Amino acid sequence: MTQLFDQSLTAYLRDDGRKGIRNLVAVMAAADNVNPLVRQLAERVPGTVCLPASYGRGQMGKDFDLALRAMAGLAAHPNVAACLVVSFEPESSKRITQRTAALGRTVEELCFLETGGLEPSLAKGEAILRRLHQQAAAAKRVLLSPAELVIGLECGGSDTTSGLFGNPALGLFADQLIDAGGTAVFSEPVECLGGEDLLRARAVSPAVARRLIETVCAYDELAKVNGVDLAGTNPTPDNMAGGLTSIEEKSLGALAKTGSRPIQGVLAYGEAAPKAGIWMMDAPAAAVENITALAAGGAQLICFVTGTGNPSGHPVSPTIKISANPITVTQMPSHLDVPLADMLEGSIGLAQAAKRIAARIASVINGTATAAETLNYLETNISRIGPSV
Amino acid sequence: MAVAPTRAILLTAKDDVAAVLAPLPANGEVSVTLSTSGEPLRRLTTRGAIPFGHKIAVRPIAAGQKVVRYGYPIGVATRDIGEGEHVHAHNMRSLLSPAASDGGDKRVLHEAAPLRELVVTCLRAAGVPDQAAAAMANALTEAHLRGVETHGLRRLRPYIDRIRSGGVDAMAEPTFEHRQAVIRVDGRNGIGHYVAQRATEEAIAAAQRLGIAVALVRNSNHFGFAGYYAGLMARAGQLGLVTSNGQVCVAPEGRSRPFLSNNPLAIAAPTGDPDALLELDLATSVTSRANVVQAAKQGQRLPPGLAQDDEGRMTQNAAAALGGSLLALAGDRGFALLFALEAMTGVLAGGAYADLVSSKETSPNAPEGTAHTIIAIDLESAIGAKDYASRLDDMIARLHAVPGDAARPVRYPGERRWRLRRLRLHDGIPLTRADADDLAKLAAELGVTATAALAHS
Numbered sequence: 001m002t003q004l005f006d007q008s009l010t011a012y013l014r015d016d017g018r019k020g021i022r023n024l025v026a027v028m029a030a031a032d033n034v035n036p037l038v039r040q041l042a043e044r045v046p047g048t049v050c051l052p053a054s055y056g057r058g059q060m061g062k063d064f065d066l067a068l069r070a071m072a073g074l075a076a077h078p079n080v081a082a083c084l085v086v087s088f089e090p091e092s093s094k095r096i097t098q099r100t101a102a103l104g105r106t107v108e109e110l111c112f113l114e115t116g117g118l119e120p121s122l123a124k125g126e127a128i129l130r131r132l133h134q135q136a137a138a139a140k141r142v143l144l145s146p147a148e149l150v151i152g153l154e155c156g157g158s159d160t161t162s163g164l165f166g167n168p169a170l171g172l173f174a175d176q177l178i179d180a181g182g183t184a185v186f187s188e189p190v191e192c193l194g195g196e197d198l199l200r201a202r203a204v205s206p207a208v209a210r211r212l213i214e215t216v217c218a219y220d221e222l223a224k225v226n227g228v229d230l231a232g233t234n235p236t237p238d239n240m241a242g243g244l245t246s247i248e249e250k251s252l253g254a255l256a257k258t259g260s261r262p263i264q265g266v267l268a269y270g271e272a273a274p275k276a277g278i279w280m281m282d283a284p285a286a287a288v289e290n291i292t293a294l295a296a297g298g299a300q301l302i303c304f305v306t307g308t309g310n311p312s313g314h315p316v317s318p319t320i321k322i323s324a325n326p327i328t329v330t331q332m333p334s335h336l337d338v339p340l341a342d343m344l345e346g347s348i349g350l351a352q353a354a355k356r357i358a359a360r361i362a363s364v365i366n367g368t369a370t371a372a373e374t375l376n377y378l379e380t381n382i383s384r385i386g387p388s389v
Numbered sequence: 390m391a392v393a394p395t396r397a398i399l400l401t402a403k404d405d406v407a408a409v410l411a412p413l414p415a416n417g418e419v420s421v422t423l424s425t426s427g428e429p430l431r432r433l434t435t436r437g438a439i440p441f442g443h444k445i446a447v448r449p450i451a452a453g454q455k456v457v458r459y460g461y462p463i464g465v466a467t468r469d470i471g472e473g474e475h476v477h478a479h480n481m482r483s484l485l486s487p488a489a490s491d492g493g494d495k496r497v498l499h500e501a502a503p504l505r506e507l508v509v510t511c512l513r514a515a516g517v518p519d520q521a522a523a524a525m526a527n528a529l530t531e532a533h534l535r536g537v538e539t540h541g542l543r544r545l546r547p548y549i550d551r552i553r554s555g556g557v558d559a560m561a562e563p564t565f566e567h568r569q570a571v572i573r574v575d576g577r578n579g580i581g582h583y584v585a586q587r588a589t590e591e592a593i594a595a596a597q598r599l600g601i602a603v604a605l606v607r608n609s610n611h612f613g614f615a616g617y618y619a620g621l622m623a624r625a626g627q628l629g630l631v632t633s634n635g636q637v638c639v640a641p642e643g644r645s646r647p648f649l650s651n652n653p654l655a656i657a658a659p660t661g662d663p664d665a666l667l668e669l670d671l672a673t674s675v676t677s678r679a680n681v682v683q684a685a686k687q688g689q690r691l692p693p694g695l696a697q698d699d700e701g702r703m704t705q706n707a708a709a710a711l712g713g714s715l716l717a718l719a720g721d722r723g724f725a726l727l728f729a730l731e732a733m734t735g736v737l738a739g740g741a742y743a744d745l746v747s748s749k750e751t752s753p754n755a756p757e758g759t760a761h762t763i764i765a766i767d768l769e770s771a772i773g774a775k776d777y778a779s780r781l782d783d784m785i786a787r788l789h790a791v792p793g794d795a796a797r798p799v800r801y802p803g804e805r806r807w808r809l810r811r812l813r814l815h816d817g818i819p820l821t822r823a824d825a826d827d828l829a830k831l832a833a834e835l836g837v838t839a840t841a842a843l844a845h846s
Contacts, residue, residue: 198461350425
């Protein structure tokens with residue numbers, strides 16, 4: 001069997017046994033009321049990843065649970081060497097640190113009220129962050145096996161080339177990764193509507209098939225409650241002009257990025273896969289929310305196929321952009337990591353395209369910055385599934 | 390040097406369609422290339438122009454056949470598609486979208502009387518005695534006249550299959566035991582339509598004498614749509630109420646096993662117009678099981694909130710719903726209504742009740758043991774038939790006079806059914822070609838000539 005990667009892989013070993021491909025120091029807001037403090041801290045200590053909160057106050061039920069799971073997942077992410085969780089009152093950071101502890105990682109805490117307002121918090125926080133950076137710098141890379149890899153699979157700004165080339169190429173790589181013992185996570189259940197036959201055929205068990213289909217249907221129901229008939233409005237007129245005839249076809253095109261291996265189960269938003277193989281995560285399709293979910297679930301990197309060109313990357317999980325659209329490849333080269341326009345010309349086939357993706361992944365794992373990292377086009381945002389009170 | 394033809398990418402070897410990588414004119418040449426191997430498989434000539442990225446059929450696809458891409462069905466062909474043809478919305482549709490009008494779904498009108506005669510002839514050929522054959526044929530034809538297609542001719546084959554397998558005794562005559570206003574009926578596992586019709590007739594006659602009568606039927610079988618029997622009483626100048634149990638399909642919310650059938654509740658009464666009855670007829674589940682069977686057959690998804698899978702979780706998958714359960718209408722209150730209805734049906738009639746009713750699907754040869762409760766209130770004994778009809782007409786008129794959007798008229802129960810019935814008696818019964826073909830095939834199997842009834846008009 002040929003090697004999946006053309007070079008040996010290295011990564012940083014964390015306390016919980018997972019390995020990270022970056023050695024980040026992050027500062028995270030437990031709620032939006034400390035975002036100003038968190039932003040200023042990140043500015044004071046260059047190289048610090050800033051993870052502001054979108055909400056965090058007045059959340060409840062499943063929505064609150066999702067937010068805490070995702071925040072803990074990001075704070076305890078293997079790419080994060082150390083994280084400072086900043087809160088207004090101690091309870092709100094405790095909720096996160098309890099969860100990171102359960103995940104086997106320790107994080108630092110800073111409380112605005114206990115420290116006595118902005119200036120003392122800035123001083124204290126800066127000192128903590130500088131210490132964390134020093135400690136992180138001592139970490140050394142060790143060998144990483146493909147079986148220790150968790151990769152997120154995403155597509156956005158999809159077009160005809162995505163379903164024909166970009167997604168099948170990523171799907172082939174995903175199969176190779178799974179065969180090498182690795183883990184892959186895709187999401188966007190809403191883009192599986194009409195792909196139920198495939199989900200049923202690929203689910204590892206009938207019970208998993210039911211969970212998959214139920215998860216997909218829940219989005220359809222949610223849309224209907226809000227007056228949107230997804231099956232009736234898809235494919236869109238643009239899709240139709242591009243040659244898509246049915247929602248099944250659109251969904252199968254999106255699912256092509258997931259390859260062909262048995263689907264192990266459904267993960268909650270930001271939940272880590274309990275074992276190797278390919279998994280579906282219950283997260284919405286909007287790119288930033290989606291890559292945030294995949295990152296929170298512990299994906300060390302995300303492969304993102306785009307047709308017309310989606311620029312977003314996640315600050316914690318390096319996001320590799322793949323496109324087979326010749327116009328995008330020509331017009332937005334700085335946003336792309338893996339151009340595949342030559343698939344359309346016919347000069348490379350699926351196997352070579354998958355190999356090109358693997359080569360770029362290996363290089364990103366070993367430290368090369370992704371296009372989104374270089375451009376600093378990075379964003380994080382956790383989904384909401386309920387209102388605040 | 391010859392220019393290489395445009396490639397058409399075939400994503401899996403199973404696929405019926407490939408995507409062309411350049412816009413092509415009619416009679417253009419493409420090289421079909423398998424995505425996974427990159428190998429050119431064969432050359433193909435386009436029939437008609439095909440835009441960039443659009444699909445070309447790599448083999449003929451018959452109308453009604455599923456179209457496969459990515460190794461899975463992406464829809465169904467709505468007409469015969471030839472090799473090399475452009476495949477798009479003009480000749481293919483999603484399996485999730487409601488059936489568009491195409492060959493298989495096109496409806497042709499059939500006169501009611503010959504259709505009824507054909508059913509009678511088929512049943513006789515299957516060994517059913519005349520009276521029972523007439524009872525079933527009447528109920529099936531009335532289902533189509535009133536737009537209750539789910540309880541119509543499509544059921545003829547399964548009914549006949551069950552008679553032939555010995556699950557139903559076509560020769561059985563029900564027995565009647567009169568105790569004042571109560572008639573205890575033993576269906577003796579006879580044909581449900583016949584048993585129910587006979588019981589209804591007994592109830593009508595008894596109510597004419599006594600003012601009210603109730604027929605409690607046990608050991609019967611599926612009797613079609615309940616409104617039919619309630620309507621028989623209404624047309625005899627009575628107020629009729631009918632309920633029945635049947636195959637279990639409704640689970641308590643969040644429970645994994647169905648416990649009750651969706652006992653229909655039918656109430657019918659005469660208005661001043663002999664061809665317009667009040668006819669309430671509802672399954673007490675949020676939808677009828679027949680609708681779910683139909684959705685499963687057509688590969689359509691159910692609307693949300695109707696059904697649970699076999700683990701008690703909500704599902705929109707029709708097949709999963711068939712293996713699971715339906716929900717009662719109006720949640721817990723509907724389930725309570727259902728429970729009480731069963732207490733006045735299977736329990737009261739001395740027949741099988743709740744989950745003791747045998748399943749046609751799991752034990753096709755065992756008697757179902759279905760129970761019906763049929764109540765007739767004679768209107769002469771009450772307020773007087775004439776007075777009743779005029780009061781009901783007044784209530785209907787007052788309902789119609791409630792102000793609101795004229796484009797969305799408010800209807801009383803039965804209004805649509807009986808309007809359809811008038812229309813269809815005049816114009817004919819619309820049957821899909823597929824349904825007409827199925828019926829013709831059944832007739833042929835039974836050695837019956839169906840041409841008169843099923844001639845495509």
